[in-house]
Structures are given as C-alpha cells and as structure tokens.
Amino acid sequence: MSVHIKHITPALYARFEGIQPDMEIDNVSIDSRSLQNNGGTLFFALTGQNRDGHQFIPALIEKGVQNFVVNHVPAGSEGKANFFIVPDTLKALQDFAIYYRQLYNFPVIAITGSNGKTIVKEWLNYLLSPDYNIIRSPKSYNSQVGVALSVIGINEHHDLGIFEAGISTVDEMEKLEPIIRPVIGILTHIGSAHDEGFENSAQKVSEKLKLFTHVKTLVLQNNAEVINLVPDGVHTFSWGYNDENAVVNIHRVAAAGGTQLTFSYRGSFDINIPFADDASVENAISCAMTMLSLDYSAETIAARMAGLYPVELRLQVKNGINDCTIIDDSFNADYQSLKIALDFLEQHKTHQEKTVILSDVFQSGFDTSVLYAKVAKLLAGHNISRVIGIGETISRELADFPNFYPYKDTKEFLANFKPSGFNDQTILVKGARSFRFDEIVVLLEEKTHETVLEINLNAVVHNLNFYKSRLKPETKIMVMVKAFGYGAGSYEIAKTLSHEKVDYLGVAFADEGIDLRNAGISTPIIVMNPENTAFESMIAYNLEPEIYSAKELRAFIALAQQKNLSNYPIHIKLDTGMHRLGFQENQLEELISLLRNNNFVEVRSIFSHLSASDSPQFRDFTLEQISKFEAWSTVLTEALTIKPIRHILNTSGIYHYPQSQYDMVRLGIGLYGVGNDATEQKFLQNVGTLKTVILQIKQVPAGDSVGYGRRYMARQLVSVATLPIGYADGIRRAWGNGKGYVTINGRKAPILGSICMDMLMVDVTGIDCKEGDTAVIFGEGPTVHEMAEVLETIPYEILTSISQRVKRVFYKE
Ligand SMILES: *Cc1c(COP(=O)(O)O)cnc(C)c1O
Numbered sequence: 001m002s003v004h005i006k007h008i009t010p011a012l013y014a015r016f017e018g019i020q021p022d023m024e025i026d027n028v029s030i031d032s033r034s035l036q037n038n039g040g041t042l043f044f045a046l047t048g049q050n051r052d053g054h055q056f057i058p059a060l061i062e063k064g065v066q067n068f069v070v071n072h073v074p075a076g077s078e079g080k081a082n083f084f085i086v087p088d089t090l091k092a093l094q095d096f097a098i099y100y101r102q103l104y105n106f107p108v109i110a111i112t113g114s115n116g117k118t119i120v121k122e123w124l125n126y127l128l129s130p131d132y133n134i135i136r137s138p139k140s141y142n143s144q145v146g147v148a149l150s151v152i153g154i155n156e157h158h159d160l161g162i163f164e165a166g167i168s169t170v171d172e173m174e175k176l177e178p179i180i181r182p183v184i185g186i187l188t189h190i191g192s193a194h195d196e197g198f199e200n201s202a203q204k205v206s207e208k209l210k211l212f213t214h215v216k217t218l219v220l221q222n223n224a225e226v227i228n229l230v231p232d233g234v235h236t237f238s239w240g241y242n243d244e245n246a247v248v249n250i251h252r253v254a255a256a257g258g259t260q261l262t263f264s265y266r267g268s269f270d271i272n273i274p275f276a277d278d279a280s281v282e283n284a285i286s287c288a289m290t291m292l293s294l295d296y297s298a299e300t301i302a303a304r305m306a307g308l309y310p311v312e313l314r315l316q317v318k319n320g321i322n323d324c325t326i327i328d329d330s331f332n333a334d335y336q337s338l339k340i341a342l343d344f345l346e347q348h349k350t351h352q353e354k355t356v357i358l359s360d361v362f363q364s365g366f367d368t369s370v371l372y373a374k375v376a377k378l379l380a381g382h383n384i385s386r387v388i389g390i391g392e393t394i395s396r397e398l399a400d401f402p403n404f405y406p407y408k409d410t411k412e413f414l415a416n417f418k419p420s421g422f423n424d425q426t427i428l429v430k431g432a433r434s435f436r437f438d439e440i441v442v443l444l445e446e447k448t449h450e451t452v453l454e455i456n457l458n459a460v461v462h463n464l465n466f467y468k469s470r471l472k473p474e475t476k477i478m479v480m481v482k483a484f485g486y487g488a489g490s491y492e493i494a495k496t497l498s499h500e501k502v503d504y505l506g507v508a509f510a511d512e513g514i515d516l517r518n519a520g521i522s523t524p525i526i527v528m529n530p531e532n533t534a535f536e537s538m539i540a541y542n543l544e545p546e547i548y549s550a551k552e553l554r555a556f557i558a559l560a561q562q563k564n565l566s567n568y569p570i571h572i573k574l575d576t577g578m579h580r581l582g583f584q585e586n587q588l589e590e591l592i593s594l595l596r597n598n599n600f601v602e603v604r605s606i607f608s609h610l611s612a613s614d615s616p617q618f619r620d621f622t623l624e625q626i627s628k629f630e631a632w633s634t635v636l637t638e639a640l641t642i643k644p645i646r647h648i649l650n651t652s653g654i655y656h657y658p659q660s661q662y663d664m665v666r667l668g669i670g671l672y673g674v675g676n677d678a679t680e681q682k683f684l685q686n687v688g689t690l691k692t693v694i695l696q697i698k699q700v701p702a703g704d705s706v707g708y709g710r711r712y713m714a715r716q717l718v719s720v721a722t723l724p725i726g727y728a729d730g731i732r733r734a735w736g737n738g739k740g741y742v743t744i745n746g747r748k749a750p751i752l753g754s755i756c757m758d759m760l761m762v763d764v765t766g767i768d769c770k771e772g773d774t775a776v777i778f779g780e781g782p783t784v785h786e787m788a789e790v791l792e793t794i795p796y797e798i799l800t801s802i803s804q805r806v807k808r809v810f811y812k813e
Contacts, residue, residue, distance in 0.1 A: 001026050001155060003100070005067060008042070008084055011099035012092040017073060018082030025067055028152050030093070030145065032056035033499065034343050035382050037065050044069045044093045046145070050465055050501055053089070057081075069093070090144065097148035097179040104154050108161035109290065110180045110215070112173075112208045113188030116283040117142060117164040120188055122311045122332075123287045124162050127304045128294075132160035138336045139313055140813060142166035147176045153336050157366060165211050169197030173210040184293060185212035185234075186286050187220040189279065196682065205229050219289040221282070222246035237293050239285055248292070250285060261285065269298035271305050277745075284308060309433065315344050317492070317810040319446040322423040325350045326444050329430045330437030333359045335366075335374065341430050342382045344812070347499060349426040350491075350519065353385045357440060359410075359431035360391030372397035385425070388413070390435060410435050417443055446807070451692040451725045453802055454779075455488050457496045457812045459685035463671050464500055466683045467654050475661050476645060478504035480668035482512060482528065487799040488672055488688055489808045491519045496812075498523055506666060510534035513543040526571050526605075529581070535559050539568070544604065548573040548581035550590050553601075560600035569604035572636070572644075576628040577621065578611040588632060592639045605645035605664065606633045614652035614676045622653075626660045652676045674784060674795040681785070689779030690802060694721045694744070694771050697764065706761050707753030711737055719765045721749065723775050726758040730801035731777065734791050736760065743776040744769050 002024050009016045026040035032053065037043065043065050045053030057074050061081050069084045069092050077083075086092040109124065111117045118140040125136050135158040137150035142164040150163055165176045190205060198204040206229045212218050213231050220226060222240035230236055240246030251262040258274040259281050273284045284305060291301045312331050320326040327348065329341045338361060345354060361375055376398060379387055388405045389398050390413050395406030407413040410431075417440075427444060431437035468477065479502050481490040494505055494516055505525045507513045513525045514537060527538060530545040532555050538545060539559070547553045547570045560568050572591070575582030583591055595603065608629045612618035629648050637643065646662040651670035654661065670680075673687035700720050706712040723742065727733050736755035741748045742762050749762035762775070778784050784795040791798070 001028075001100075001152065003042075005042075005082065007099070008067075008069075008096070012069060012084055012086055012095050014069065014084035014086045014092065016082070016084060017078075019079060020066065020082055023066070023082075028093075028096070028149070029065075030149070031343065032060060033347060035346055036339060036343070036378070037063060038381075039064045039066055041065045042067045042069065042096075044089050044096075045071070046089050046093070047071070050468060069096075093145065093148045094175055094179055097151045100154070101151050101179055101181055104156075104158070106159045106161065107184065108163065108180060108182045109184045109186065110182030110211050111162070111164045111186045111188060111286075112142075112166065112211050113186075114191035116188040116279060116286070117166065118313055119280075119283045119311045120186060120286050121162050121164050122313070123283065123308055124290060126308070127287055127291060128160065128162075130304075133158050134160045134162060136162040137164050138334075138340055140164065140166075144172060144175065147179055151179050155366075167197075167207060170203065170207050173207050177211050177213055180211070181214070182211065183214075183216050184290065185215040185218040185220075186290060187212075187218065187226070188286055189221075189282055190226070202229065217293045219286055219293060237289060239289055248289060252281065261288075263288070263292075263298075265292060267298075269302065271302045273305050273308055275308065314811040314813055315341060317348055317812075318441070319807065320422065320427060320444045321419050321446055324422050324424065324444065325426045326441060327426065327428045328441050329428065330435075330441055331431075331433055332362075333430055333432040333435075334362050335371065338375065338430060339378060341428055342378060345426060345428045346382060348495065348812075350495075351425045353425035354383070355386045355388065355422070355425055355427045356384050357388040357390065357413075357427065357429045357431070357437070358394060359389075359435040359437065360393045362432055368393060368397060376401055390431065390437075410437065410439065414439060414443070419443075451690070451729060452807045452809045453487070454689045454691060455492065455808055455810045456685065456687055456689075457492065457810055459673055459687045460488075460493060460496055460671060461500060462685045463673055463687070464497065464502070464667070467651070467665075467667055467670055468501075470654060470658055471661055471665065476503040476647075476664035477501070478506050478526065478647065478664055478666045479671060480506040480650075480666055481516070482506060482508040482668075483800045484512075484804070486669065486672045486796065487802045489810065491516060491521070492808075492810045493671075494521045494523065495519075503664065506668075507543075510538050510541075510543060513538070514541050517541045517543070524569075539563060539565070544569045544571060546571050546573050546581070548575075548583065550583075550587060550594060553591070553594050557594070557598060557600050565601075566599050567602035568600065570601045571605045571607060572603055574606065574608040574629060574632050576608045576625040576632070576648075578609050578625075580609070582608065583632075585628070585632060588635055592636065595640055603636075603640065603642055603644045605647060606636060607647045607664075607666075610648060610650060610653050610657075613650060613656055616656075619656075622657065626657065655680050669796060669799075672799060674799070686780055686783070688784075688799065690725075690777040690806070691779070692723050692725045692775050692777060694764075694769060694773050694775060695724050695759075696722045697769070697771055698722075705753070708756060709754055712753035712761075717765075718752075718763055719767075720752060720761050721764045721769065721775070722759055722761050723777075724759055725777060725806075726756045726760055728757045728803060729806050730798075730803045731755055731760065732791055732801070735787060739790050740787065741782060743779075743781050744773060748781075749775070 004024050025042040029037050029041045030044050030046050054074050057077050067082045069089055073083050111120050125134050135154050141150045147165055163180045167173050205226055212234055218234050218236050222238040222243050238246045239248040241250055249264040253260050259276050261271045263269055288301055316328040318326040386403045389395050390407045398404050429437050429441055481493055484490050485493040505523050508528050510527050513527050526544050528546050573582040575584050610622055610625055633646050645664050647664035649665040651668050654665050673684050675681040675684050698720055700714045700718050702714050702716045704714050733755045736751045741750045744767055747767045749764050752761045752763050784798045787798050788795045
C-alpha cells in the first residue's frame with residue numbers, strides 16, 4: 001500500500017492538524033502493541049468500552065508513528081505528529097477502507113451466512129488460486145473492523161478478492177457492503193446462531209442479503225422464503241437437493257471416503273468430495289456453484305474438489321517439550337496471516353527466546369525477492385531469536401538472515417530433528433498446508449493422553465466485556481484466578497487479560513501468586529487466604545495480603561517493620577454475614593487502633609463478600625450485608641482519613657446488585673462462561689470444552705453387561721464406545737449409570753454403567769461414529785450447568801475438579 005496523506009483528509013471527512021503534510025503511509029494499524037507499527041503507519045485510535053486507543057498515542061509517537069486518526073488530540077501530543085480528527089474513528093476506518101477499495105477494480109466474491117463462511121472462503125482460495133492472485137480475509141476477519149482491515153490488505157498484484165462478512169444485528173451490513181463491493185455473492189447456511197440481535201429470522205436474512213445489493217450473481221440454496229427476500233435485480237444462481245425448481249439440481253449419495261454429488265446443469269456431471277457431514281457437503285456445493293458461475297469446466301471442478309481438506313483456522317497454544325510453548329498455525333503461510341501470527345506470538349510468548357518455523361511463504365503477486373525482503377523485515381522487527389526455514393524458496397531467499405537454519409523440505413527437518421534443540425522458548429510453527437507442519441507439531445508437543453480441556457480465550461475476553469458493559473466505565477475490575485483459574489489455567493487467563501483493562505488478580509494462596517509472578521505477570525495480585533508462614537515470600541513477590549484478623553495484621557506489621565517497608569498495600573476484609581473470614585463490627589475499633597499512625601502498611605482496599613448474591617429469596621439479607629459494608633467501611637475511612645478502593649460484588653452480585661459496585665468488583669465464575677440464570681447465560685460464551693476420543697467401539701449383545709458391578713445390562717444389541725476419561729480426571733461417578741451423557745458427532749451418547757477410574761463407556765447405537773472420533777464431555781452440551789444440576793452440586797465444583805493430568809489447550813480465533 002502507498003497512500004499520500006493528502007488523500008486521507010477528504011476520504012475520512014477529517015480535519016487535519018499536522019506538522020508534516022507531505023508523506024506517504026504504507027500500512028494501517030489499530031493495535032498499539034503490534035511491533036509492526038512504524039513511520040509508515042496510519043494508526044486509528046479506536047475507542048471501546050474496554051480500551052481507548054488515544055491513551056497509547058504518546059508511546060506510539062515515541063516509537064516513530066507519525067499519523068493518527070483520532071477524535072481528539074491527546075493533551076501533550078499537540079504538534080508532535082499528524083492528526084486526522086473525526087467524530088468516530090471506527091467509521092473513519094471504514095471510510096478509509098471504502099476509499100482504498102475503489103482504487104482497485106477487480107472481481108470480488110463476498111460470503112455471508114450463519115455458518116461456513118470461513119471454510120467456504122478458504123476452500124475457494126484453494127480452488128481458485130491456480131488461476132488468480134487472490135486477496136482474502138485473514139482468519140475469520142469478518143466484523144465491522146475485520147472487514148475494513150481485510151480490504152486494506154489489497155495491493156496492485158491482486159486480481160480476485162474473497163471476503164467474508166458477519167453481522168450480529170441490524171444496520172451493520174450496509175456499512176460492510178461498500179467496503180467489499182462484491183460482484184459475486186455467496187449465502188452459506190442460515191442457522192439460528194446470533195438470533196438475539198434480530199427480531200425474527202426474516203429480518204436476519206434480509207439484513208444479511210444487504211451485502212448483495214449490487215452483485216451480478218448470488219449463489220444460494222433454493223428456499224422460497226429466502227429467495228423472496230433477495231433484493232430486486234440480483235440474479236440468483238440457486239441449488240437444491242433433488243429440487244427441480246433450483247437452477248442446479250443436485251443428487252447426493254454417500255460414497256467410499258466421502259460423498260458423490262451429481263449436478264444437473266448444462267447436462268450432468270459428478271463431483272466426489274472427501275466429506276460426508278451435511279455442513280461440509282453444503283460448503284463444498286457453495287464452492288462448486290461459485291466455480292460454475294466463473295465458467296469453470298466440470299472436469300476442472302471435479303478434479304480440484306477432490307482435494308478439499310479440513311480447515312483448521314485457529315491459532316492454538318500448546319505445551320511443548322522441554323518447557324517450550326508451541327503456537328500452532330500449521331495451516332497456511334501467506335504474508336497477511338504471518339503478520340497476524342507474529343503479533344499473536346508477541347502477545348502470548350511465555351519465554352524470552354522466540355523461534356519461528358516457517359515454510360515457503362505464498363503471496364500471489366509479489367516478486368519472490370520483494371516478498372522475502374518484506375518477510376525478513378517483519379521477522380527482524382519481531383526480534384525472533386531463530387528462524388527455521390523449510391522449503392527451497394525460503395532457504396534460498398533468507399540465506400543471509402541472522403540465525404537462519406534452512407531445510408529443503410519437511411522430511412529433511414524431521415529426519416534431523418533433535419528434541420534437545422528446543423528448550424524453554426516459544427515456538428511459532430507456521431506453514432502452508434502442503435508442507436504438513438502438523439507432523440512437526442506432533443514432535444514438539446508434550447505427550448499426554450488424548451483428553452484435553454480446550455479453553456477459548458476469545459470467550460474469556462467476551463465474557464469480561466459483557467460484565468464491563470454492565471458497570472460504570474470507571475469501576476475497577478479484579479479477576480479471580482484462584483484454583484488454577486477455576487480449572488481453566490491461571491497463567492494463560494492472566495496473560496490474556498493483561499491486554500485488557502483488569503486492575504487486580506485474585507488468588508487463594510501465595511503459591512498461586514508466586515507462579516503468576518514467575519511467569520511474568522505484573523498485574524497487582526491479592527492473596528485471599530494468606531498464611532503467616534507465606535508473608536515473607538509474598539513480600540518478595542510483591543503480592544498483597546487480604547487481612548481478616550487483628551492477629552494476622554499484627555504479624556504482618558511486625559514483618560513489614562522488620563523489613564523496613566513503608567506503605568505496603570493490604571486489603572481489609574469485613575465479615576458482614578458470610579461468617580468465613582473478616583473483621584466483625586466489634587473488632588473495628590481494635591483494627592483502627594492498629595492502623596492509626598502506622599506507616600508500614602497502607603489500606604489499599606476494604607471489602608466484604610456476599611453469601612447469597614445469586615439467590616433472589618435472600619435479597620433482603622444481601623441488602624443488609626451491603627448496608628453493613630457501607631456503614632463499617634465508612635467508620636474505617638473516616639477514623640483513618642483514608643480513601644481506599646471499596647468492593648463487595650462477585651459475579652452474581654454484578655448481575656443482581658450493580659447499584660452497589662462501589663470502586664471495584666470481583667469477577668469469577670462469569671468470566672469462565674457460567675452465568676446465574678438462563679438470561680445471563682445467553683450473553684456469555686462457553687470457555688471450556690472437555691474432550692476426549694473414542695478408543696474402541698464394540699457390539700454388545702442383549703443379556704450382556706457393561707462395566708464394573710454389571711450395573712448396565714443390555715436389553716438389545718448395543719454399540720458401546722469406550723472413552724479414556726474417568727473419575728480420576730474429575731468426572732464424578734454419580735454422572736454414570738444412565739444419568740449423564742457425552743456428545744459424539746452432535747448426538748447424545750448416554751453413559752453406560754459405572755464410570756471407571758480412567759475410562760467410561762457410552763451407548764453409540766445409531767450414532768454415525770468411529771474409533772478416534774471426538775467425544776465432548778462438557779462444553780456447549782452437556783453444559784456444566786446441566787451436569788451440576790444432575791450431580792446436585794454447583795458449576796464451580798465441576799470446573800475446579802478437572803484433574804491437572806488433563807492437558808489444557810488454549811486457542812484464540
Ligand atoms: C471466589 C471469590 C469471588 C468470585 O466469585 P464468583 O462467584 O466466582 O464471581 C469474589 N470474591 C471472593 C472473596 C472470592 O473468594
């Protein structure tokens with residue numbers, strides 16, 4: 001990209017306040033943390049409820065960024081850079097994308113729908129790339145921001161665009177349409193996802209169809225309700241199963257290794273695809289239809305479709321051998337996604353040392369030497385300690401790069417692989433699919449059994465933002481990461497949240513805080529149950545104690561005095577009714593006398609804990625706790641003339657008593673995706689999915705039994721699948737014997753007989769599945785709520801009981 005800044009003012013309808021009106025920009029950024037920000041960057045200071053881009057401007061100027069799109073010039077930055085002042089910086093980003101898009105004139109395909117957008121996009125890229133230089137949305141960049149950033153990636157070498165667009169409510173699609181300006185549209189499967197944002201499904205479909213207002217051809221499944229809503233003048237190119245009214249009639253039969261599709265269109269021809277499930281077949285048909293509309297021959301379509309492959313779109317963070325962390329992006333290697341992966345590496349690195357294993361990079365259009373010069377610059381900018389290049393082109397082009405280790409192909413790398421070459425570092429594994437870097441990941445990954453607890457880090461951020469949206473902007477947030485982050489992994493949660501606005505972390509024991517400090521977390525940490533024996537190490541690691549008794553306070557002050565500390569932060573806990581820990585009313589006087597004129601410690605906060613904030617029937621009791629808190633904390637602040645942070649609400653408190661949010665709240669279970677009631681639950685995203693695989697499937701005849709104690713007796717022939725997860729992994733035995741179930745390929749498989757220590761058996765009669773298939777123990781279904789209800793416990797216990805032998809895998813979309 002190269003845009004002179006004189007074009008920016010009119011394109012953004014902005015007011016220019018600058019010092020250097022004659023310069024070009026060559027990239028756009030919205031992320032202050034990106035190491036890719038430089039003198040050629042145009043930085044858009046987006047504002048959200050969670051982060052305000054304006055606050056990072058002084059630091060960015062320091063780093064050399066000179067052009068900013070802002071809604072005001074931050075105090076102190078006047079005259080230090082160029083500012084484009086607009087009322088709404090997000091709209092300005094979109095206006096810039098609109099301006100940028102119209103500089104290029106080539107066909108663009110746009111995809112929307114409820115499911116399958118990203119897969120159709122990736123498959124089309126694969127199917128069409130032999131003939132076009134394609135620009136496509138990286139990953140699933142389909143939002144109001146993502147679409148704009150995707151389009152800004154266009155350069156003069158591209159001759160086809162494939163962009164996806166997603167909306168969650170009305171009036172969003174008309175903003176994306178002029179940015180994408182498609183000529184071919186694809187409507188993928190319309191499901192019930194995101195229905196909350198729309199009044200009804202007709203409204204949802206109509207809003208999505210606004211993307212296609214100006215297309216020449218629209219590919220979609222024939223369905224009278226949808227077709228009736230298509231804007232006038234749009235030519236529909238429809239398909240249907242055994243549907244004479246569709247333009248293309250398709251007959252579908254299962255075939256060895258997948259599905260055979262017979263297309264009736266200008267004659268008849270067959271396409272075989274290596275998938276059998278409904279969603280994949282539909283997505284493949286969308287691709288074939290698009291190829292037909294581009295006049296591809298039946299032979300070419302059939303030949304290319306046979307090579308479709310499963311798409312893995314997520315960057316996954318995995319534990320590696322020798323204390324390494326692996327970031328697995330072994331799926332594609334184009335320049336755009338390399339930029340994203342390197343930023344991800346920087347933000348998720350757990351070690352000083354960074355290794356990148358990179359295949360040949362594909363970016364249609366650029367000359368090879370230009371492309372690799374850009375790649376080299378990117379790698380250098382990210383301070384990568386070692387680059388392992390696999391492929392003939394990268395080996396040649398980066399030969400002079402410092403600390404570069406070339407390999408001809410993946411086979412050569414695997415043959416020479418030594419585990420000892422990888423110690424205590426974060427490794428980004430990034431390769432085009434044809435390089436089969438999944439085989440490298442297998443070698444680098446720590447070996448454990450197949451059971452994993454997958455943690456969706458996007459969902460954690462989403463849930464945090466949901467609760468923030470219910471709070472005043474100035475209210476501080478403490479996130480509870482005790483008990484290994486409610487089982488979800490305290491370090492990764494803390495690391496993810498260190499990029500969000502979180503003011504405190506809460507742990508139960510000093511050891512948990514020390515682990516976080518050792519892993520590089522610098523957010524203030526409160527230890528909720530400090531033991532006197534841990535005071536010494538708490539001070540060494542800058543952890544702040546909860547003080548709940550005079551005895552404890554005396555001991556801490558004595559140590560602070562001995563160590564010559566001044567104003568060490570402490571947090572006073574009041575017992576307003578929980579009767580667990582804390583000062584009661586008659587102890588306040590003693591507390592005041594201990595704290596008065598004492599400079600060794602400083603009361604950073606005063607708090608209390610609600611015992612029934614989730615129970616509407618105890619509303620009066622809760623309000624009484626709150627009024628005691630108000631009264632007692634006021635006694636303390638007046639007697640000591642201090643202004644500490646006050647806080648009393650946990651997750652359900654935030655939901656039910658937002659008027660009592662004081663200066664801070666303590667968010668726990670909600671962050672991990674578990675709400676109090678169905679309404680609250682609807683706003684949250686699932687965070688943890690416990691998964692395992694089918695070890696063996698067998699047929700059990702009527703009259704035989706399954707498992708210990710012969711507790712299940714087959715009444716007819718049943719298919720039984722054995723899963724390698726048991727009560728030692730934290731699945732309670734009470735969940736067995738017909739009470740609980742797992743989900744296999746979307747279907748419920750009831751647990752048969754008693755759960756064993758390391759295994760359990762489920763009934764898969766009539767379920768299309770095979771050995772090696774995934775079984776979901778909990779996640780979207782069954783939910784932890786469901787399990788808790790049956791087991792007569794609470795979701796907290798289910799989450800925190802998952803044993804540490806279950807590997808945690810973290811991912812971000
Ligand atoms: C665990 C805990 C919380 C968080 O409670 P949730 O119900 O999970 O939100 C808040 N405050 C204290 C003192 C806690 O121990």
